[in-house]
Amino acid sequence: MTSEPALVERWRSLLSSYNEVAGHLERALQETHGLTMGEFETLDRLITVTCEKRRMQELAADMYLSQSALSRTVARLEKGGLVRRSLCEDDRRGIFVSVTEEGLQRHADARATHRAILAEHLGTSAPAG
Amino acid sequence: MTSEPALVERWRSLLSSYNEVAGHLERALQETHGLTMGEFETLDRLITVTCEKRRMQELAADMYLSQSALSRTVARLEKGGLVRRSLCEDDRRGIFVSVTEEGLQRHADARATHRAILAEHLGTSAPAG
DNA sequence: AGAAGATACATGCGCACGCATTAAATGTCG
């Protein structure tokens, strides 16, 4: 049973941790690799999973992005050649998303930055609780 | 010494906790009280502190918002009559911000919603770590 | 088969954000 003041405390802590890390992450990924945090996370989720193609919907379920945000994020990634969209034959409303070679490469590069930022800005702060 | 995979794990957990809570909070505060999360947090910080007036700069230091975002947030709050801006006589570059009666009231109302959302969406999830 | 409703993704719109710049006030040093 968490008391209310403690709850607010926990929220503030979460808020500042998140913003600290997200801020640096966003800047670093953008500057060094031309990627939004959302773009990186999307790539990351596309790659971490075994199957080659994933439907928008599955992707959305894994993520914090809204459906519309995901749609646009994938559109940007495709425009940048990092991802490919293809029709789903079984259900022609569906869209499959797959990572291109360039996408794999860019993600691999960006991952280093990602880890570094996490180590620097998440590693030092105490895990809440 | 946190291992790298664990770090990423921790980040993803932070990311989803944050977005879960922030999403619901934003919606609830907007719908019920016409307040942005940033606006509420700003009011909250203005009120939690002992002194009556606070300078933008001090406020900014407490918060995750950028200087420009804070400036606009305060402008919105003022436009809504929840906050008042006044010149700082000692240093006329500075701006003091103080909460109006209406601001106090609105904050008091919103606080209930805030706590409720936290209890619902932060209370159940295990504190990371 | 045909109509009504559900589902999947795309898009119009408005909003809050961050970065870079600007305007006003202060501090510094000759």
Added chain:
DNA sequence: CGACATTTAATGCGTGCGCATGTATCTTCT
């Protein structure tokens, strides 16, 4: 005092987001 750097807050601009809606496709029920 007067020129120049510094600091504080406001603002122009571009970007990504969520909500609501649009369009195409699938499902269900008769």
